[in-house]
Amino acid sequence: MSLEREKKDWFSTDPLIFFPVLLLTGIGVVMVYSASSEIALKGYQNEYFFFTRQLVYACVGMLAMAFGFFFPYRLYKLLAYPIIIFSVLLLCGVFIPGIGHSAGGASRWIDFKWFMFQPSELARFSLIVYMAYSMTKKEDAVERFSIGFAPHVLLLLVFTALILPQPDFGTILILWALTWIVMFGGRARLLYLLGSLIPLVPITLWLLVSSDYRLKRAMTFLDPWKYPHDEGYQITHSLMAFGSGGMFGKGFGQGYQKLFYLPTPHTDFIFSVIGEEGGFVALGFIIAMFLLIMWRGIFISISVKDTFGALLSFGIIVSITLQAIVNMGVDLSLLPTKGLTLPFLSYGGSALVFDLFCIGILMNIARVNKR
Amino acid sequence: MNFIERGKKRVLKRSRRIIFMGILFSICFFIIALKAFYLQTLQEDVLSRRALKEYRRAGRSMAKRGAIYDAKMRELAVSTGVVAIGAHPKQIVKPKMTAALIAKTLKVSNSKIMGKMLSHKSFVWITRDASPDRAAVLKKAVADGLEFYPSYTRIYPNKTLAAQVIGITGLNEKALEGLEFYYDDYLKGNARKWTYIRDAIGRIYMRTEESRDGGEGKNLVLTIDGNIQYIVEQAIKKAVNRFNARSAMAIVMTPASGAILALANYPLFNPNSYNRFPREIWRNRAVTDPFEPGSTMKVFLAAAALESGKCTPETIVDCENGKYTIFDKVIHDTHPHGLLSLFEVVKYSSNIGAAKIAEIIGPKALYDTLTDCGFGEKTGIDAPGETSGMLRNYLAWQPIDNATIAFGQGISVSALQLITGVCAVANDGLLVQPRIVDRITNADGTVLKKYAPRVVRRAFSQSVARNVREMMRAVTMPDGTGPQAVPKGYTVCGKTGTAQIINSRGTYEHCDYNALFVGFSPARNPKLAVLVVVNAPQGSHYGGVVAAPAFREILRKSFNYLNIPPERQVEEKNEKKGQAGSSVGEGK
Numbered sequence: 001m002s003l004e005r006e007k008k009d010w011f012s013t014d015p016l017i018f019f020p021v022l023l024l025t026g027i028g029v030v031m032v033y034s035a036s037s038e039i040a041l042k043g044y045q046n047e048y049f050f051f052t053r054q055l056v057y058a059c060v061g062m063l064a065m066a067f068g069f070f071f072p073y074r075l076y077k078l079l080a081y082p083i084i085i086f087s088v089l090l091l092c093g094v095f096i097p098g099i100g101h102s103a104g105g106a107s108r109w110i111d112f113k114w115f116m117f118q119p120s121e122l123a124r125f126s127l128i129v130y131m132a133y134s135m136t137k138k139e140d141a142v143e144r145f146s147i148g149f150a151p152h153v154l155l156l157l158v159f160t161a162l163i164l165p166q167p168d169f170g171t172i173l174i175l176w177a178l179t180w181i182v183m184f185g186g187r188a189r190l191l192y193l194l195g196s197l198i199p200l201v202p203i204t205l206w207l208l209v210s211s212d213y214r215l216k217r218a219m220t221f222l223d224p225w226k227y228p229h230d231e232g233y234q235i236t237h238s239l240m241a242f243g244s245g246g247m248f249g250k251g252f253g254q255g256y257q258k259l260f261y262l263p264t265p266h267t268d269f270i271f272s273v274i275g276e277e278g279g280f281v282a283l284g285f286i287i288a289m290f291l292l293i294m295w296r297g298i299f300i301s302i303s304v305k306d307t308f309g310a311l312l313s314f315g316i317i318v319s320i321t322l323q324a325i326v327n328m329g330v331d332l333s334l335l336p337t338k339g340l341t342l343p344f345l346s347y348g349g350s351a352l353v354f355d356l357f358c359i360g361i362l363m364n365i366a367r368v369n370k371r
Numbered sequence: 372m373n374f375i376e377r378g379k380k381r382v383l384k385r386s387r388r389i390i391f392m393g394i395l396f397s398i399c400f401f402i403i404a405l406k407a408f409y410l411q412t413l414q415e416d417v418l419s420r421r422a423l424k425e426y427r428r429a430g431r432s433m434a435k436r437g438a439i440y441d442a443k444m445r446e447l448a449v450s451t452g453v454v455a456i457g458a459h460p461k462q463i464v465k466p467k468m469t470a471a472l473i474a475k476t477l478k479v480s481n482s483k484i485m486g487k488m489l490s491h492k493s494f495v496w497i498t499r500d501a502s503p504d505r506a507a508v509l510k511k512a513v514a515d516g517l518e519f520y521p522s523y524t525r526i527y528p529n530k531t532l533a534a535q536v537i538g539i540t541g542l543n544e545k546a547l548e549g550l551e552f553y554y555d556d557y558l559k560g561n562a563r564k565w566t567y568i569r570d571a572i573g574r575i576y577m578r579t580e581e582s583r584d585g586g587e588g589k590n591l592v593l594t595i596d597g598n599i600q601y602i603v604e605q606a607i608k609k610a611v612n613r614f615n616a617r618s619a620m621a622i623v624m625t626p627a628s629g630a631i632l633a634l635a636n637y638p639l640f641n642p643n644s645y646n647r648f649p650r651e652i653w654r655n656r657a658v659t660d661p662f663e664p665g666s667t668m669k670v671f672l673a674a675a676a677l678e679s680g681k682c683t684p685e686t687i688v689d690c691e692n693g694k695y696t697i698f699d700k701v702i703h704d705t706h707p708h709g710l711l712s713l714f715e716v717v718k719y720s721s722n723i724g725a726a727k728i729a730e731i732i733g734p735k736a737l738y739d740t741l742t743d744c745g746f747g748e749k750t751g752i753d754a755p756g757e758t759s760g761m762l763r764n765y766l767a768w769q770p771i772d773n774a775t776i777a778f779g780q781g782i783s784v785s786a787l788q789l790i791t792g793v794c795a796v797a798n799d800g801l802l803v804q805p806r807i808v809d810r811i812t813n814a815d816g817t818v819l820k821k822y823a824p825r826v827v828r829r830a831f832s833q834s835v836a837r838n839v840r841e842m843m844r845a846v847t848m849p850d851g852t853g854p855q856a857v858p859k860g861y862t863v864c865g866k867t868g869t870a871q872i873i874n875s876r877g878t879y880e881h882c883d884y885n886a887l888f889v890g891f892s893p894a895r896n897p898k899l900a901v902l903v904v905v906n907a908p909q910g911s912h913y914g915g916v917v918a919a920p921a922f923r924e925i926l927r928k929s930f931n932y933l934n935i936p937p938e939r940q941v942e943e944k945n946e947k948k949g950q951a952g953s954s955v956g957e958g959k
Binding site for chain 2: 038139181184185186187236237239240241242243244245246247256257259260261275279280283284287290291294295298301302307310314318321322325328329332333334
């Protein structure tokens with residue numbers, strides 16, 4: 001292999017991931033503007049408030065992507081424990097007055113003076129890295145309970161305990177699903193994976209019945225139009241947004257549900273805003289982009305020669321896809337309401353930077369293994 | 372199993388599981404796409420309609436409403452531009468300060484505004500009719516949370532004058548009563564309509580005009596003369612006060628043209644603040660409420676008797692000295708009479724005499740003349756809620772009805788029907804349609820529609836009319852029943868009436884009477900016809916005592932206002948000059 005070829009490879013990104021991600025991030029920045037301009041105008045007297053921030057996040061995210069792309073991914077094996085410790089520290093920091101930052105009744109951020117950071121994003125990343133590391137290290141014994149199952153669940157429980165009081169049930173749910181799926185991919189025994197799910201059924205039922213509030217949430221999910229003014233308010237307005245959009249949408253900036261009808265149009269419900277303004281055509285395109293990214297990721301994951309790279313890329317792709325599916329499912333009322341953002345598209349710095357960083361790692365794995 | 376093979380197997384298992392997840396995720400995405408497709412195609416109509424219902428609102432504003440003028444183009448009802456001010460209490464940053472400012476600017480109580488500011492509603496009305504100047508001051512001072520809507524308010528500059536005739540246009544330009552209601556289609560301006568998009572916190576986001584042009588409403592010019600109306604209202608007010616009566620009404624009409632110069636109902640009310648008055652005095656009772664006409668009906672009995680050919684003014688009947696039993700009913704006269712001619716029956720208003728004349732001519736002749744005079748049918752006046760009165764077909768009359776209807780019992784009429792019928796006597800037998808609107812004009816004053824006098828039919832012959840006029844002239848002679856009706860220097864043809872009031876149960880109220888006087892003047896060339904009805908007077912209930920003075924006052928002042936000189940003075944003047952002149956003169 002000539003030096004020139006080697007040099008070219010060093011910079012060669014994976015176009016089937018890079019361009020869809022770039023496109024989605026671009027659409028996200030523009031749609032964040034459309035969805036948030038009225039809210040920003042009212043809240044901050046500046047219609048570009050969220051737009052300029054998202055633009056900056058996207059730029060920072062691109063740098064993070066470059067870092068992920070060039071930083072040798074095998075070194076994460078060595079960093080697995082330090083990252084976990086760092087995550088736990090930051091998750092604790094959320095509750096320390098002066099460092100932690102609360103908004104809307106939730107303490108999810110750490111105030112770094114120049115920017116807000118959401119430690120649960122780092123926790124998610126550290127979980128992926130740790131699982132890839134641990135299942136690679138003990139590859140021969142991964143089917144044993146104490147090797148392939150228990151340590152991961154233990155770490156998960158630690159994170160759960162730290163995130164639960166924030167509170168952020170959506171993230172916890174994603175972390176659990178992510179852990180199970182990565183364990184599944186890492187050849188953990190199905191007996192443990194499925195067996196441990198059995199007690200979930202009575203626990204879920206008990207949780208539902210024990211609280212009127214949760215029962216009503218469940219009833220609302222089954223028929224949101226029955227409670228259009230309280231519990232079903234968000235979801236009915238989300239559905240109205242999709243319905244108003246029709247096949248081709250109302251046109252950019254022409255949606256009305258973002259006019260304070262949808263509570264968080266630029267974060268949790270950006271998919272609804274896109275549905276109203278861009279119609280099914282836009283939604284179909286976005287779904288296609290996510291499918292493309294996912295299958296490309298899966299292809300990378302199965303073609304990678306080293307186990308760590310395979311599991312790391314699998315973890316990354318599951319994390320992003322899972323988040324996208326749950327967010328879209330919530331907005332379309334296929335899943336009960338949970339506060340989750342849509343990767344690349346929703347407003348939010350920590351999530352965007354980390355997602356782009358992870359995409360950088362994914363492309364890194366692809367590039368290294370192509371040689 | 373060697374090491375490499377085991378490694379391959381592991382990779383295979385892992386890859387299979389990863390691909391399995393990829394397929395699972397793909398199915399999830401497929402379901403998501405399917406749901407989106409379902410919402411955006413099949414459910415599109417339902418959902419977008421639901422959304423529209425929430426954020427789209429329709430608004431409308433009316434163009435300026437037409438004015439109502441009296442016959443001399445004096446304004447009776449006008450619309451002036453005002454500003455309606457509304458507030459979104461949640462958007463007002465400093466409610467206490469803002470409330471104080473609003474209260475000070477609009478000169479209203481602070482606590483009332485403060486109450487509205489603290490309301491939990493998303494929108495409240497502060498006022499519907501602020502003057503444009505004050506609204507401008509507020510608009511400048513308050514940055515957020517207030518909405519200003521230009522609109523119009525209806526003003527009745529003469530307050531109570533002719534209120535029941537003009538009627539009411541209330542909140543939101545809604546016509547409620549009277550001519551305002553009857554001619555609403557002409558008076559109201561075209562609506563300007565728009566739709567607007569509202570955000571969830573109630574602010575208007577976008578406005579689209581649906582129809583821009585709002586042509587102003589048309590004006591009404593009435594036959595009513597504000598001055599005569601005022602004269603009439605004062606006269607009946609005086610009568611009501613003097614006799615402690617419940618209410619009164621009066622109509623002044625030009626016999627030849629049917630133009631109503633004044634139509635008054637007492638108690639008066641002020642349409643500018645109509646809500647402070649009981650609803651039942653809003654309506655124009657002279658048109659809407661039927662009552663028994665009492666002895667005033669003898670005018671039409673006499674006309675029927677003469678028209679039938681079976682009687683002459685000299686036909687003699689026996690008045691039985693004041694007490695006459697017909698079937699099982701006893702009829703009384705106020706003063707006992709012996710033999711009276713038809714002429715005297717009218718002059719002295721003998722009920723027994725009237726009953727006997729009716730017996731001579733029979734029910735059909737009486738019924739025919741009454742219907743020809745317009746009783747039992749609407750006059751077609753341009754006012755809402757007109758009654759047709761009650762006159763049953765003669766075939767359905769009980770034997771006693773023929774006698775009682777002759778002196779005005781068992782028949783009911785509206786005040787307007789009564790004076791219209793009397794005008795036929797003044798008009799040599801021609802029944803004219805009463806009218807209250809002379810013309811409708813466009814906003815620029817050009818005439819859109821002119822209402823000409825209209826003869827409905829001939830009610831009876833000219834000679835009958837002349838004979839009846841003679842009888843009515845005799846009523847106001849010093850020995851008749853209504854001498855008090857005559858203003859000094861004029862001649863009056865008239866008829867008194869006293870009628871028991873039928874209560875809501877359909878029986879006679881023992882001590883409640885209507886005192887009536889109807890007539891016209893001057894006798895030879897009638898210029899004005901007047902009807903006065905005083906409801907439930909105390910002390911006396913005779914038309915000649917209660918209603919006649921008011922009748923006289925109305926005539927005297929109206930003639931003075933209209934420059935119609937006293938006849939005798941004219942005659943004297945003419946005699947002096949040795950000329951044969953008309954009764955309409957140039958002098959006062």
